[in-house]
Amino acid sequence: MFQSMLNGAVAMAWLACALFFLRFWRQSHDRLFAFFALSFAVLGVNSVVAGLIDVQDERRYYIYVARLVAFLIILYAIWDKNRASRRG
Secondary structure, eight states, X not given: OHHHHHHXXXXXHHHHHHHHHHHHHHHHOOHHHHHHHXXXXXHHHHHHHHHHSOTTOTXXXXXXXXXXXXXXXXXXHHHHHHHHHHHO
């Protein structure tokens, strides 16, 4: 009971961060904010999925793959922003 409530709170926090960055992307049209919004949305959906399934099962590796993808999106966003600032 407590674990599912905690997963719901974490998912809500990730999705609130995604909406926060989405708002900044709509104002500035900076790709960094779009990538961050996408990454936090992936983490939010991942928290919902993790709350619905049994995480103790070792065969549920795709939960961690989704987290890896989200963090790789963040790393790519930072690299893309630094590359763009060097060019222009």
